[in-house]
Amino acid sequence: MTEMNNEVTIALKGRIDSNNAAKVEEEIRTQLEGKNGASVCLNAADLQYISSAGLRVILRLKKNYPDLRISEVCSEVYEILDMTGFTEMMTVEKAYRVVSVEGCEEIGRGANGTIYRIDQDNVVKVYNNADALDDIRHERETAKLALILGIPTAISYDIVRVNDSYGSVFELLNASSFSKIISTQPEKLDWCIKEYVRMLKKIHSTEVPAGKLPDMKETVLSWAQFMKDWLPEEAGNKLVKLVEDVPHNDHMIHGDYHTKNLELQNDEVLLIDMDTLAVGDPIFELASMYNAFVGFSELDHSIIKEFQGFDWDTAQKFWHGALAEYLGTENKRKIKEVEDKARIIGYTRLIRRSIRRGGMDNEKERQKIEHWKKELLELLETTEKLTFHPNELELEADADNLEEVQAFVGEHLDAADCPPRARMQIDVAVEEIFINIVSYAYSPEKGNAVVRVEVSEDPVNVIITFLDHGIPYDPLKRDDPDVTLAADERPVGGLGIFIAKTVMDDVTYEYKDGQNILELKKNLK
């Protein structure tokens, strides 16, 4: 008998049947004398067999000690307990099989453990933390939840002992991680980007019932608060405020979404390493992706190769390609805007991580921290919010930016399979409205305009909204030109807004919150 944390453990040995049940019961009672109210654990590591007489002993014991659990049960005894319904009445923990990973291929590594392939069909994730049973249960729960919510993933079917740690075993038939595919088949990079982003979008569009997963915002907020001690006061406060201002979001994020955590099994893409699953704004996910492909190896490009198996240039190509695919645009300004927001959280995490690991006591780490801090302070100066809208572009209202605005709108129209005639009409309307803002909103000063493209399904409508902070001006109030006049009577000009009104199905204007808001709508059928 041993006693720990108010739990009394009694070891059971050999066989318990009608011959010795009474004696065993007597012995247990003696050992538990004066321990009313304690939690009792029966350790069954050396128990080989139990008959119904033995089961009755356990039942009577359970009456007096409702928290009773049985641990390290071998599979023969487990089968008996399972058949007789005992596994549903009380906690019954199986004995752990011992597995060796010596000489096994390492196929993945995450924050909490390393994944090895132990044979053709199975992999084991070995946890760093020696006391990982809670982590393992947590990961199994989150994996189950993800699976139920429609995310293809592998769920562990067994817990094993690996050296002094625990491991969880998954079935993973002939699978290769995306990192391995990218390293060994570079021609598949674009395909990997597409599939990687398809899964990412699926994760981010998955709504999670309240309370099932931790809120990433809380975690990031704690990082930001930690940083207050290490940044100038104003910058520290701004960082905290930026995170606080991120609205609650109950959609799933993976939390450690890099290419070692995505597996291709036959033709199916599977997500693994589910222990970091959370809910939150996608920017939190992009921040951890930034660190995985850029941040961690920004100052030492060899790190990425060690971690992912592909080189720095490939990682940059992958990251920017994935970001463009995720945002649905090749627009460099847009990609940089979102990357910069991700970097704010990414650097915050890197600095905190390094400081907590004693980085300030080490010259090399201190240099890194200084570099990250400098970048972070620069970004904080120019950033007003961390969230982003993939379908919104903000730029200076300047005629030189016309082509960029049209290209940005065009990408979204192409994605919606807009017919060529409507595309051309929208193109013209966009030019007329944008040039109108360029000419009148801020003149002779300079200012920004925002263009937003939304495509609704059924009916397929495209709505393009222009916003500017210029002088309030409703261009729709102007009288339409008389298009029946002869050439020499017609004024040169005044046609732009009229064309926009004519080729679009609906054009509306309002002035709200200090902004001119002009909305163009067209039905694409």
Place this chain on the structure above:
Amino acid sequence: MLNITKTMDGSKAVYNLEGRLDTITAPDLEKSLGDELGGVKELVLDMEKLEYISSAGLRVLLSTQKVMAKQGEMKLIHVNDVVMEIFEVTGFTDILTIE
């Protein structure tokens, strides 16, 4: 992008327009026409390869039409459907000679 190719034949000028006639490119056409129109009695704008036109392009066409009405004639040829639609909604089909 707008490519302008001109061919002069006595008092006849033919302009081939290729690409987009918009806010960015309309000033190029305006300048090109402004430099060359003196003495031209017949101006032909070949729009076979013109893919796009906005009000900025229409402005150049209208002001050129006004100049040419005084010294000869101007006509547009090979106008495609999308460009023609813009001409139609703005009444330009009635004030320009389009073949």
